[in-house]
Amino acid sequence: MKVACPPMRTRIKFCGMTREQDVADAVAAGADALGFVLWPGSKRCVGEERLAALAAQVPAFVTRVGLFVDQDPELIARCAEHLDLLQFHGDETPAFCSGFGRPWIKALRMRDDLDLHAAAASFESAQALLLDAYRPGVPGGTGETFDWSRIPASLAKPVILAGGLTADNVAGAIERVRPFAVDISGGVEAEPGCKDPRLLSAFAAAVTEADRKRLA
Numbered sequence: 001m002k003v004a005c006p007p008m009r010t011r012i013k014f015c016g017m018t019r020e021q022d023v024a025d026a027v028a029a030g031a032d033a034l035g036f037v038l039w040p041g042s043k044r045c046v047g048e049e050r051l052a053a054l055a056a057q058v059p060a061f062v063t064r065v066g067l068f069v070d071q072d073p074e075l076i077a078r079c080a081e082h083l084d085l086l087q088f089h090g091d092e093t094p095a096f097c098s099g100f101g102r103p104w105i106k107a108l109r110m111r112d113d114l115d116l117h118a119a120a121a122s123f124e125s126a127q128a129l130l131l132d133a134y135r136p137g138v139p140g141g142t143g144e145t146f147d148w149s150r151i152p153a154s155l156a157k158p159v160i161l162a163g164g165l166t167a168d169n170v171a172g173a174i175e176r177v178r179p180f181a182v183d184i185s186g187g188v189e190a191e192p193g194c195k196d197p198r199l200l201s202a203f204a205a206a207v208t209e210a211d212r213k214r215l216a
């Protein structure tokens with residue numbers, strides 16, 4: 001099914017939240033969604049207890065997203081109690097992703113041979129596809145961009161654009177891709193896992209300005 005996308009503002013997801021102050025700063029900057037990495041291989045990983053504490057601080061209308069990479073379904077089910085949306089970065093099947101009573105999105109790394117139309121068809125029950133840079137052995141958070149021209153305008157799923165975004169390049173990304181949302185982690189950090197309030201605000205302002213020009 002093709003999803004009709006009338007002109008609308010670009011949603012913002014700030015990913016890799018690990019600290020209460022960063023959650024508050026991201027919400028103040030205008031976040032639509034906040035991502036919490038539950039994969040222990042990441043420098044941004046939060047455990048279950050930290051997830052519960054951080055998620056409890058998120059106000060209504062800001063989506064709490066949990067990131068997983070081929071993880072134990074029992075862990076995912078426990079974490080889901082604190083989350084609004086699940087984000088899968090591994091080789092999870094659509095049936096696996098659908099098994100937690102929460103809406104979910106599938107992260108796809110843009111390997112050269114990735115067929116996005118086929119992926120959109122096979123992850124038909126996903127709420128969106130998050131498209132990220134491909135680096136072998138790294139499931140996400142690379143800080144690298146990819147060739148945005150590879151994203152077809154007619155994809156049958158909303159696109160969340162990720163990978164190496166910053167306040168400086170996000171306007172060009174929005175102009176080129178017209179994504180439903182943009183996702184950023186490293187580009188708003190002082191160091192891995194520690195967000196910088198000025199970078200959070202600058203990124204949100206750049207998205208707002210790009211939308212203002214686009215929708216004028």
Ligand SMILES: O=C(O)c1ccccc1NCC(=O)[C@H](O)[C@H](O)COP(=O)(O)O
Pocket residue numbers: 015016035037039042043044067069089132139140141142143144162163164165183184185186187
């Ligand atoms: O951020 C991580 O460390 C991470 C680890 C494992 C799976 C996913 C991970 N992050 C995923 C994200 O959604 C990031 O926001 C996305 O990859 C963009 O990151 P960046 O290029 O640093 O903006």
